[in-house]
Amino acid sequence: MRLLVADDEVNLAKALQAVLEDAGYNCDVCFDGNSAIRLIFQEIYDGLILDIMMLEKNGYEVLNQICKQKNDILVLLLSALNEVDNKVTGFDFGANDYLSKPFSTKELIARVKVMLKENVIDDSYLQYQDILLNKKEETLACKNTKYQLTKLECSILSLLIRSESNRVAVWLVIEKVWNNCVDVNQNTVSLHISYLNRKLSALQSCVSIKMSKENIELCVNI
Template structure:
C-alpha cells in the first residue's frame, strides 16, 4: 500500500513516515499544497494523509482540486483544527476521514485499516486472499495451507498490487510508478527480477496462482484450473 503524506510540519511528517514504514507501508512525503496536488494527480497512491494548513495551497483546495480531476484516492485529513465546521467542510469536499492533531499512532493506523476494509481490499488481520494463497501485508508472509514463505517488502508490495488489480494487466511502467514512484529511475529489469522471485515462491508453495506475462503489455495474476 502506497501512501502520500502532505504535511508542512517537517518533524511530524518524518515521524509519520517512520511509523508507516515500520508497518510496511510505502511512503512519499511533500510539504506544500501544490506539490501535494502534483503527486496526487499521478494516481499511484492508495491513500493520502493531507494536512489542512499548508503553504502555497491549503488542504481543502488540494482536496477539491484532485476530486475535480477524478482522483478517487481515499483521503484522511490531518489538522490542528477541531471545529465541527472544519470537519464538515473537509468531508463535504471529498475527504474520507478526519483526524485532529494531536493523535495517537495507533488511531491513525486503525483509520487506515478501516478505509482499506471499506474498499473491500484488506480484511481485519491485514490479509489479502487470492486463489489458494494468503498474503499477510503486516508480517510479509505468503501462505498456502500449512506452508508459508517470507517475502521481501518489495515482493509483498508487488503481489499486493497484482491482487488488487483484480485480473487486469499491469504494465511494467505502472508497476514502477506504483512501487518506486513516478519520478523513479528504476528500469524494467527490476520488475522482471521481482516477478521471477514471486513466481519461484508461488511454485515453492505449490500454489494454483500464477503470474502470467502478456507479451508487449505486462503481467496479470491468474488462478490455474
C-alpha cells in the same frame, strides 16, 4: 499499501512517515499542497494523509482538485481546526475521515487501517474500456469470455487500470508487484507484459499494453 503524507510541518510529516513505515506501509512525504497534487497524479497511492493548513494550496484545495479529476484515492484529513464546521467542510470536499491534532499515533494507525480496509472491498472489480478485472478471482473478462490470470499479471493490470493516466513507471511496477526483488529486471517485466497481451488478444479486446524502457501503459486499439 502505499501512502502519501502531506503536511508543511516537516518534522511531524517525517515522524508520521516513520510511524506508518513501522506499521508496514510504504510511505512518501511532501510539505505543500502543490507537491501533494503533483505526486497524487504522478504516482499510485492507496491513501493520502492530508493536513488542512498548508502552504501554496491548503488541504481543502488539494482535496477539491482531486475530486474534480475523479481520483479514487482515500483521504484522511489532519487539522488543528477542531470545529464541527471544519470537519463538515472536509467531508463535503470528499474526505473519508478527519483526525484532529493533537492525536495519538495508535489512533492514526487505527484510522488508516479502517480506511484502507474499506478501499479493498470497493476495489474488487476494475474496469477499463471493454475489459473487467476481478481481483478476487484473478480473472480478466471481455465480450462474455474470461481468462485466468496469474497473481503477478493481475497485480500489473490492476496498477495500470488504477493509475490516473493508465501509465506506470517500470521501476514502480517492480516495487509494487515484486517488492523490489533483486532478481527482477526489465526483461522479467517485459515477459509478463507479453503474457498479458496474448490474453488480451485472445479475448479480442480493444486494449493492449505498451512497454518502453521507462513506462508501461494501457493503449486502446481503434
